[in-house]
Ligand SMILES: [Zn+2]
């Protein structure tokens with residue numbers, strides 16, 4: 001599982017799927033070597049040229065703000 005966020009501090013988040021949920025998705029949250037936990041988080045409401053694939057109040061940039069050459073967070 002790879003963290004979906006751009007390089008950042010704090011908890012890492014990997015998307016498991018939206019599982020048919022409307023406006024929310026199932027995420028795996030972990031920090032360092034600690035055990036990961038399942039969390040249901042509301043979708044990020046931000047919209048640019050395309051919608052953001054992350055959850056509400058996530059750290060760092062929205063997915064549509066990511067610069068392709070930049071290395072994503074590897075958790
Ligand atoms: Zn991360």
Ligand SMILES: [Zn+2]
Pocket residue numbers: 044045046052053054055058061062063
């Ligand atoms: Zn976002």
